[in-house]
Amino acid sequence: MKKLLLLFMLFPAAAFAADEAHTIVQKGRAFHPGEVNINRGESLTFTNNDDFIHQIYVQATSFAFDSDERNPGQDITETFTTPGTFEVRCHIHPKMRLVVHVK
């Protein structure tokens, strides 16, 4: 009985970890961090802490998205549903790159 109770207590924690959103900060026309490892199904929240308008896109054969532009102070969240390594870019600032490893 005790073992079952313990299992029930651990389960919500595990479920919470599976949905946890990682935060990527856009600042100085760069992504911080510049590289991240996540699990398939997890999402990244991009926070614009910069003095510039940004947007994000990925253009790969297995996975793609193209977001709206976001003003300083705004957020956008993107879920990565496909495993692989992807480069998140900004169409306003071509030098911005975030490498996302999705397991």
Next chain:
Amino acid sequence: MKGLAAISISLSLFLTAPLWAQDALFDDMGGQPGINKLVDASVDNYLADPRIKDIFSESNMDRIRAELKDQFCVIAGGPCRYTGHSMEATHKGLHLTNANFNALVEDLQAAMDSCNIPFATQNRFLARLAPMQHQVVTQ
């Protein structure tokens, strides 16, 4: 007191009213083809100008050329809609000075010269661009 407030408000509106007349500036600049040629020539000048070229080092130049072609069309009174962001929002992070702004104007003047736009016409166009200094220059 109310009368004084009314007069002050009217006076300040009068002092800030736009002076542009609706005229044929768009045609005088060669329509959209003329404006496209001007934007390409001026952007080439910006990128070759040691005073300001670094300002564009992180920018998507194809995107900027396209937006300028739209924006110049609107400013010249052409049949376009500018769908970009405000001058303030797009330039805020660059901390531009009057010297930066004036260097860009000089490069634009040189491009207008190379596009054979008459001086008087150049000034009509610049008169509409000049007030952008208020939103673009933050430093």
Next chain:
Amino acid sequence: MRPLTRALTLLIGLAAQPAFADDLFDGGKLLATGGVNQVEGAGGGGLANWALITGYGTRDGIGANLHYTAVILPDYSLQSAGAAVGLFDRLELSYAWKGFDTQDVGAALGLGRGYTFHQNIFGAKLKLVGDAVYDQDSWLPQIAIGLQHKENDRGGVIAAIGGKGSVGTDFYLTASKLFLAQSLLVNGALRETKANQFGILGFGGDKHNAYSTQFEGSAAYLFSRRFVMGAELRTKPSNLGIVHEGAAWDLFAAYFLDKHLSLTAAYADLGNIAIRNDQHGAYLSLQAGL
């Protein structure tokens, strides 16, 4: 070391650094927007003051220039040389030396042929509001106030002709507006003065010895980035009993080779000067600057 001495040493040391000097003399204003030097040395046209601050320094820097002017009239000649500096597109300081050669009139007046009056003129101008170039979306002109303090060296002669003083200060309020869409620059100023012949013949007189309000103005058309033509008018008081003094006007052309050199030529009518009427002739001025 006293704090002031320490601060000055630091400033001189900084100014001597080439990079700092480059940044300070930013040469960032558009061509011709510093004006040339008017006859008392301030930034402006030939006769009339403008509200523009001399030099090519933007509000983040400074600009400086030297000028030399010669005016050749039927019976007199006038030479002027000076320096002006524009600080942060806000404050202008100027110095001009003026020599007024009476030539043959000097002999006629018993002073001796080629008798010359000299003046030192110290000027300051402060921009109050507006920007003549950028404010194309507003009726507000660029407005500045200023003063010109003038000292003459011929006190005795000035007294003999009825002048009340050989030192005087003019105060002025000036406004400038560039109607860029019309390629037109318009300037106007009100000047409080007691000066006789711009101060060459002293200040105040036996006929009138108080400040009076005078007007000066100009309009110029921009033919190209480098070439401007226009006209100026300047009214003057008539304080001396022995001469009637009227307004002066000119038609001018200014050529700006680049941000370092400009040449202004004008046909000027300075009206009556001392005992000779119809003093109209050539005005030539050269400005060189950083």
